[in-house]
Amino acid sequence: MAPNTGAQQGLLMHGFGTGAEQVAGVFRSALNAAAGLPGAAIEMVIQGPAVADLADDGGLARPVADALERGVSVLACENSMRSAAVDSHRLLSGVAPVPSAVVHLAKRQWEGWAYVRL
Structure with missing residues (x-):
């Protein structure tokens, strides 16, 4: 993998779980990272x-809002959304879908982003 030369440094945080409780730690870690990695x-x-x-009737409205306020992008895997029967129009404001988490993770790592799985 080629080093990130001249591009903005990025941190990619990967949350996988069956519910809000399992991924809540990802949101806490993201806020800590935003404070510790300014820029x-x-x-x-x-x-x-x-x-x-991550849907409008889900359990992550406050953590998503806090993350977005701190400049953290929140992305939802469309493959997982299909499996969970979640339409992109139901996502909380500010949450962006990506076609495939695995593909997005790979591309960002090839661009030199740091990767953390929580």
Whole structure:
């Protein structure tokens, strides 16, 4: 893998779980990372059944809002959304879908982003 030369430094956080409780730690860690890495781009990719909690009737409204306020991007895997029957129009405001968590994770790592799985 080639080093990140001249591009903005980024931290990619990968959350996989069956519900809000399992991925809540990803949100706490993202806030800590935003405080400790000023100027770095931070993205959270949520994969698995927990994507249902990123919907407007899910259990992650406050953590998502806090993350977005701190400049952390919150992304939902569309493959997982299909499995969980979550339509992109139901995602909380500010949550962006990505076609595949695995593909997004690979591309960011090839761009030199640091990767953390929580």
